[in-house]
Amino acid sequence: xxxxxxxxxxxxxxxxxxxCTTKTTTNGTFGEKTLSLDAIKVSDNTTGNYSESNDTRYxxxxxxxxxxxxxxxxxxxxxxxxxxxxxxxxxxxTPFLEPKNIPxxxxxxxxxxxxxxxxxxxxxxxxxxxAKSDYGI
Numbered sequence: 001x002x003x004x005x006x007x008x009x010x011x012x013x014x015x016x017x018x019x020c021t022t023k024t025t026t027n028g029t030f031g032e033k034t035l036s037l038d039a040i041k042v043s044d045n046t047t048g049n050y051s052e053s054n055d056t057r058y059x060x061x062x063x064x065x066x067x068x069x070x071x072x073x074x075x076x077x078x079x080x081x082x083x084x085x086x087x088x089x090x091x092x093x094t095p096f097l098e099p100k101n102i103p104x105x106x107x108x109x110x111x112x113x114x115x116x117x118x119x120x121x122x123x124x125x126x127x128x129x130x131a132k133s134d135y136g137i
Contacts, residue, residue, distance in 0.1 A: 035133035061111035
């Protein structure tokens with residue numbers, strides 16, 4: 001009895017049910033990792049304070065943590081400041097961020113400066129608005 005046809009049929013069957021021939025929304029690249037913006041987080045120790053040398057300047061500083069398993073490239077954040085009525089006082093969508101490319105499970109330092117001569121700022125928010133991966137995702 002010839003066993004070659006049976007072995008070939010079994011191998012073909014295993015390949016078809018294993019998913020190795022399925023193309024997904026990842027452009028058919030097997031094992032492609034995706035970047036999640038939700039996994040790029042603002043550290044809990046982010047602070048906002050008026051400058052000691054010039055109390056008309058308000059600074060927000062902290063860390064951005066990349067909890068993805070891949071690098072986050074060209075990370076963009078937005079820092080907004082608010083008054084006591086929750087109205088926006090000012091927005092900085094190009095704060096200092098170094099490095100802009102955050103390695104997997106790494107972090108980056110950021111700060112933003114705001115001019116506030118009337119001392120209206122009482123709180124702030126920091127939001128990650130964009131990042132890319134090596135795969136352009």
